[in-house]
Structure formats: C-alpha cells, structure tokens
Amino acid sequence: MSENTTPSFPERSGGSESPRSLLEQYGITPRKSLGQSFLHDPGVLERIVEAADLSGSDTVLEIGPGTGALTRRLLERAGRVIAVEIDERLVELLEGELGDAPGLELIHADILETDASALVGSRPYKLVANLPYYITGAILRRFLETPPRPSVMVVTVQREVAERIMALPGKMSLLSVSVQLHGRASLIGKIGPGAFWPPPGVESAIVRIDISDTPCVEIVDEKVFFRVVRAGFGQKRKKLRNSLRAGLGLPQGVIDSALEAAGIDPARRPETLSVQEWAALARALSPG
Numbered sequence: 001m002s003e004n005t006t007p008s009f010p011e012r013s014g015g016s017e018s019p020r021s022l023l024e025q026y027g028i029t030p031r032k033s034l035g036q037s038f039l040h041d042p043g044v045l046e047r048i049v050e051a052a053d054l055s056g057s058d059t060v061l062e063i064g065p066g067t068g069a070l071t072r073r074l075l076e077r078a079g080r081v082i083a084v085e086i087d088e089r090l091v092e093l094l095e096g097e098l099g100d101a102p103g104l105e106l107i108h109a110d111i112l113e114t115d116a117s118a119l120v121g122s123r124p125y126k127l128v129a130n131l132p133y134y135i136t137g138a139i140l141r142r143f144l145e146t147p148p149r150p151s152v153m154v155v156t157v158q159r160e161v162a163e164r165i166m167a168l169p170g171k172m173s174l175l176s177v178s179v180q181l182h183g184r185a186s187l188i189g190k191i192g193p194g195a196f197w198p199p200p201g202v203e204s205a206i207v208r209i210d211i212s213d214t215p216c217v218e219i220v221d222e223k224v225f226f227r228v229v230r231a232g233f234g235q236k237r238k239k240l241r242n243s244l245r246a247g248l249g250l251p252q253g254v255i256d257s258a259l260e261a262a263g264i265d266p267a268r269r270p271e272t273l274s275v276q277e278w279a280a281l282a283r284a285l286s287p288g
Contacts, residue, residue: 018040018197019038019066019067019069020197022067022097023038023067026092028090028093030198034087034132034134035135036066037133037198037199038066038069039069039070039130039156039191039195039196040067040069040195041191041194041195044156044189044206045069045070047188047189048070048073048156048188049070049073049074049077049128051154051188051206052074052128053152054077054126054128055077055078056079058077058078058079058080058125058126059078059079059080059081059123059124059125059126060080060081060082060125060126060128061082061116061120061125061126061127061129061150062074062082062083062127062128062129063084063129063131063139064084064086064129065083065085065090065094065129066085066090066130067090067093067094067097068083068093068097068098070128070129070130071083071098071104072098074128075098075102075103075104078103078126079103080103080105081103081104081105082119082120082125084111084119085106085107086108086109086110088108091106091108094106107119111139111142112135112138112139116142116148117148120148122148125150125151126150126151126152127143127150127152127153127154127155128155129154129155129156130156131156133157133158136155136157136161137161137174137175140153140165140175140178140179140209141175144179144183144209145222145226149182149211150211151210151211152208152209152210152211153183153207153208153209153211154188155206156191156204156205156207157207158200158202158203158204158205159204160202161175161205162205162207164176165179165185165209166185166186166187166207169271169272169273169274169277170272172270172272172274173271174229174230174233177229177278179209180216181215181216181217181219181275181279182211182212182215183211183212183216184209184212185209185210186209186210187207188206188207188208189205189206190205191204191205191206192204215279217275217276217279218279219279219282220282220283224285224287227248228244228248228278228281228282229278229282230247231243231244231246232273233270237269238269239267240259240264240267240268240269240270240273241256241259241266244259248285250285258281258285261280261284262280263280264277264280
C-alpha cells in the first residue's frame with residue numbers, strides 16, 4: 001500500500017475507552033522503562049480486530065494487554081485469548097476487570113523468556129497485539145524465526161518499524177528479511193499519538209503479516225540462513241564481504257568464493273540484498 005493510499009484513522013479520545021481513570025483507580029503510573037502507552041481509540045481498536053479476521057474457533061495470543069481495551073474486543077470475536085503481561089500491576093488490574101471472562105487465559109510472564117508452545121500448544125493461533133515498542137523487533141523475530149509460528153500477526157508498531165518491515169532491497173534490514181522470508185506484510189493504516197495514553201512521541205501503524213507454512217525461498221538450514229544474515233547486518237556500513245568475514249570468522253577466500261557462487265558483488269552493502277540473494281548466499285556458505 002503506497003504512502004498516498006494508506007488510511008490514517010481519526011483519533012477519538014475519552015469515554016470508557018480512556019485508560020487514565022482506570023489506571024488511577026488501581027494506583028498505577030505508566031512505566032517509561034516498559035514503554036507503556038495504552039491504545040484506547042475505539043476506531044483503531046476495532047480496525048485491529050477486523051484486520052485479524054477472527055472467528056469463534058480462533059486462538060489469539062495477545063502480548064502486553066495493558067488495561068484490556070483490545071483484549072475485550074478480542075474476546076468478543078475469538079474463542080480463546082491468551083494474554084501475556086509482564087507488569088504485575090497490570091495483571092492485577094486485568095484480573096479485577098476481566099478475570100471471569102470466558103475464554104481468557106491471563107499469564108504474568110516475559111514473552112521473550114516464554115516458550116510459545118507452552119502457551120498455545122500445537123493448535124493454530126493468531127498473534128494480535130499493541131506491541132511494546134522498545135522490544136518490537138525482538139518479538140517479531142522471535143515469533144517468525146521460532147516455531148510454533150502464528151498463521152497471522154496483526155500488530156501496532158512504530159511507523160518507522162512498519163516501513164522497515166515492508167522495505168525493498170536498498171533499505172532492507174534483519175527485520176525485513178525475517179518477515180519477508182516467512183510471510184507477506186501489508187500496512188493497514190497509520191495511527192496518530194493521540195490514540196494512546198500517554199501519547200508516544202512517534203507515529204504508529206497497524207501491520208498485518210500473513211505467515212506461510214514454509215519459507216518463501218529455498219533454504220537449506222534456517223539457522224545457517226539467519227547466521228549469515230546477522231553477520232551481514234552486523235556491520236552494515238561496511239561492504240558485504242568485510243561484514244561477513246568479521247561476523248562469520250571465515251577466511252576471506254571462503255567468503256569471496258561464496259559471494260561469487262551466489263552471483264553477488266562483494267562490494268555491495270547488506271541492505272541492498274533481496275531475501276532470494278540471502279538464501280543463495282546461505283546455500284553457498286552451508287557446510288557440505
């Protein structure tokens with residue numbers, strides 16, 4: 001979706017959606033260390049749920065439910081909502097406000113230290129969340145690179161992160177490679193700071209990522225693939241041959257031979273490579 005056709009949602013604040021009075025009721029002050037800005041705009045919340053295309057048979061994993069504004073809407077559409085919250089104060093709030101809601105499983109945990117399979121089991125699931133912005137990239141890569149992967153992600157992220165997710169060769173990053181290896185991303189709409197409380201200092205966006213069962217390109221070993229990609233982006237201001245040598249610890253001759261086999265100019269920079277080119281390079285560098 002182009003810049004000119006991406007919808008921006010009008011902001012509506014106040015009323016029962018506003019988290020401010022609810023937080024005050026429980027004596028909670030947002031923690032800057034956790035990047036807490038609570039999404040409350042009814043129109044934006046509804047658009048997120050609509051984008052997830054939920055039914056009563058769906059299991060949803062929500063990360064950082066906050067004050068439960070999105071959680072309530074997810075519970076109306078999905079059969080099961082697993083809400084994972086790191087802040088013990090908000091867990092108490094959610095237990096008080098939503099603890100008896102049918103289909104809700106509220107878990108106090110750090111999502112980056114929690115095994116997704118322990119949460120969702122072997123059943124298909126969707127990830128729908130207003131992601132904590134300070135760990136957005138880590139969360140997305142975790143759920144894209146490590147099974148069990150969701151079938152769909154619908155997430156709010158910083159607008160800059162949304163642009164990185166959908167970048168084309170020339171502006172690629174580790175995040176865009178990870179997303180595009182496993183799925184197809186679309187920009188649902190932009191969100192102004194006023195849709196959150198307290199308002200963040202950045203614009204935000206809703207992104208939907210449809211995730212495939214298999215990678216979009218042929219790869220021999222996913223661990224090798226990401227080891228090569230991480231090495232390439234480890235020093236992305238350097239030419240690719242230099243960053244690979246430093247990141248992989250291999251002789252320059254091995255790196256140059258692999259680049260030649262993959263048909264990649266060693267003077268290129270990592271942000272210029274497509275997912276297909278990274279796959280070719282990883283194959284050339286795979287043991288055996």
